[in-house]
Amino acid sequence: MFIVTAEQMRAVDEHTIQKLGIPAASLMENAGRAIAEEVIRMCREGDVDRRSEQHACWNDVNGKRAHTGPGDRPAHGGDIIADPALVMEQPGDQQWYMLIGKGNNGGDGLVAARHLVEAGLGVTLVYADAPDALRGEAAVQRDAAAQIGIPALVHGREAVDFSRCTGIVDALLGTGSRGAPRGAYAALIEAANDSGKPVVSADVPSGLNADTGEVYEPCIQARVTVCLALLKRGLVQYPGASAAGRIVVRSIGIPARLAPEHGPSVRLLTEEVLRSALRVDTGRLRAPDGHKGTYGHVLLAAGSLPMSGAGLLSAKAALRAGCGLATWALPAALLPHVIGTVPELMLAAAADGDSGEWNAASADAVLRLAESRDVLATGPGLGRFKGDTDWLRRLWQHSDRPLVIDADALNMLADAGPTGPRDWGKRSAATILTPHPGEMGRLLGMSTPEVQRDRIGHAARYAREQGVTLVLKGARTVIATPSGEAYINTTGHAGMATGGAGDVLTGIIAGLLAQGLNAEQAAAFGVFLHGQAGERAALLRGDPASLLAGDIVDAL
Ligand SMILES: NC(=O)C1=CN([C@@H]2O[C@H](COP(=O)(O)OP(=O)(O)OC[C@H]3O[C@@H](n4cnc5c(N)ncnc54)[C@H](O)[C@@H]3O)[C@@H](O)[C@H]2O)[C@H](O)CC1
């Protein structure tokens, strides 16, 4: 599933109308109908009374539990399947308030109102602006609603009291919204939130930045968001993802495949995308006649005295991800401390003049060890040391192996200079960086909140400019490729925010690279697997908060 910006959505919309000749009115009709169907579904299934469903149910987006409309039950011979609007024989005394903005989002709300009236629901329109402010298709829908006799209030002219209504449809602001909601829009959003009634948002919750996921003050807190045509970036990035509630993406006649023609290709990372777009074929990872050499050898340069566990977690994760062999290189004096901790692991001592410090262990020693291995990964538990940026530069410039860079090695990279490591030259093999938002901020020379304000945008730009594959960790991890594509992960949970989880991810990605996956495949599949293993580990433990990074490795 493609994820678009508001501008990209507008361009795809225009293409559909201008080049394909599909009338704008048809798209608005489909949009409004999709919103009405969701409201009707909620009424039929009693969702409106279910207060617990406040947080996003991501599975609705990645298709595992998508609502398929009135035909959920398999049809048998002789069954008569009717529109949901026609089978609501006892809608009861459902009263829905429709908040109508003056743009096309409001037009969608007006179409939805017509369909809800048809289904027998009580509907009241609440215009944010005087109804004559509406233009084009939205004005056509305003007139149709008036002809049908749908009661209407205008904010500021009549009092609006939500206390007796069943639910609220938010069709105030959509992708044409700019900045924080103003005037009547802000007042209606606040009143809707304060009412405690379930809100169904049309396309995006009003008050959300549809591109970045930033929530303005105020912003609708939706129970459900019926996202129209294509998933918007702001709905998959926090805090927007929380404001959206459950997300239902509905097709309205705009071909989704047009999205990459009009902007960057950003996709939701699902099993389907891994198989089709990324061509990850797990069935081919293990040849029936393979031996340990077939599945590759990871060299990990990691760990220091206070953080030897990071190296252990990474190395173990690489093995669990399926590589044939893993060698952990560390300053020679540290080696006796870790012997036997992971018996399957090989250890390589980097001469350190008996100091136990990386500053005495040369980059050339690591390069020599890497020559006979397939992948080089560095960073976990490394710490900072004198001359470390030059140390990393030598690995960058002289290793022809795929290179995974994490943790403190990213901080060394941040010191490469204002234009970033691209000044070190183009590497002959792939480079994967796996920063958390703090490390990403150091790479970009900006604060962590600034990074978080537009995770997809920053990750995609850095990957393209620096020619690397970038994994921006955190809720909804972003995987961005040098060619400008991005994937947003759907697996994992907040329990995985625990020390060492990142080291595990580095190991998984290195382990997958060793088995022959390319950088894009290894990064995306690695992130997906890491999240799945975290979900599994939380189930086994019964409580996500008690998760340890080692549990993720064990659940792989
Ligand atoms: N996917 C599609 O192609 C389709 C989308 N539809 C719906 O249309 C909206 C986008 O409509 P648009 O008219 O461009 O913008 P909005 O309705 O979001 O509102 C713009 C309107 O609001 C005013 N405004 C902007 N920012 C603010 C603010 N911060 N405070 C107050 N007022 C604001 C601005 O002046 C404009 O007048 C999309 O989301 C879908 O819902 C189609 O219906 C089907 C095809």
Ligand SMILES: [K+]
């Ligand atoms: K809206």
